[in-house]
Amino acid sequence: MPDATPPTPVPGLPVFDEATGRYGTVADITLSTVSVxxxxxxxxxxxxxxxxxxxxxxxxxxxxxxxxxxxxxxHDGPTW
Known part of the structure; x- marks a missing residue:
């Protein structure tokens, strides 16, 4: 049976948070590795x-x- 543990995310990785429905970039990983x-x-x-x-x-x-x-x-218009 394959391991169900998700791979360890690395800082800078773009991810989708299914609990909040938001996209983000991994900024830091907690020491417990339970959350990021x-x-x-x-x-x-x-x-x-x-x-x-x-x-x-x-x-x-x-x-x-x-x-x-x-x-x-x-926004106020083009930024160029």
Whole structure:
């Protein structure tokens, strides 16, 4: 029977937190390895997630999330 323990995430890895429905980047791993600290991909306040609730994300998911943020975030116009 395969081991059900998720692989140890590494800082900088983009992940999806299934418990909160949020995408984030692994910022730190707790000593107990039960949970990790995640930071929103665009920056912001970290939150704690249990390891069994996170999974790596695909490039397509990252792009879709970024596009969704662009469409819902108020802004003053082009930044170029």
């Amino acid at each position: 600290f995640l930071r929103p991909i665009g920056g912001g306040i970290e939150w704690r997630a249990r390891r069994e609730h996170i999974r790596p994300v695909t490039t397509g998911e990252l792009l879709a999330d970024r596009l969704r943020e662009e469409r819902t975030s108020p």
